[in-house]
Amino acid sequence: MANISGAFRIGKDAELRTTPSGDGVVSLALAFNYGRKGDDGKKPSQWIEASLWGKLAEALEPYLKKGGQIYAVITDPHIVQFEGKNGPGSKLVGRITDIELIGGRSVESAPEPATKPVPKPAPKPSRPINDIDDDVPF
Numbered sequence: 001m002a003n004i005s006g007a008f009r010i011g012k013d014a015e016l017r018t019t020p021s022g023d024g025v026v027s028l029a030l031a032f033n034y035g036r037k038g039d040d041g042k043k044p045s046q047w048i049e050a051s052l053w054g055k056l057a058e059a060l061e062p063y064l065k066k067g068g069q070i071y072a073v074i075t076d077p078h079i080v081q082f083e084g085k086n087g088p089g090s091k092l093v094g095r096i097t098d099i100e101l102i103g104g105r106s107v108e109s110a111p112e113p114a115t116k117p118v119p120k121p122a123p124k125p126s127r128p129i130n131d132i133d134d135d136v137p138f
Helices: 054-063
Strands: 003-010 016-018 024-033 045-053 069-084 087-101
Touching (some): 024 069, 045 069, 054 087
Antiparallel strands (some): 069 087
8 A cells, every 4th residue: 555654734624514424524635745846846746645544643633724734644646537627637545554743833833721720729838837946967
């Protein structure tokens, strides 16, 4: 089975869907550069539509935003033919089996934590200060 692995740029915000059986699934439009730079000084880009399934999809969905970067392993890449608005087309698709967030995001777009951390109380001394012996051994 073929795999594609590497760093990808996310093309649009992820949207979580749920299958009738209750599994979470996120579809991502991912782009990566390949080959040599053209006359315009840019490398060509390849787009791939990849899906992420299960609890990992549900947990990562808030962090998979347009412009973000991920490292992913995409299994079973294949070309799918479809009928679009402008006639027949094709797209490269696959399934993400391993993913890592590698691009930083601004604080503004980060999701709010579910609960705020509760500060730990300061430790109490085991005995009162005035209860210390005057006979210090040094």
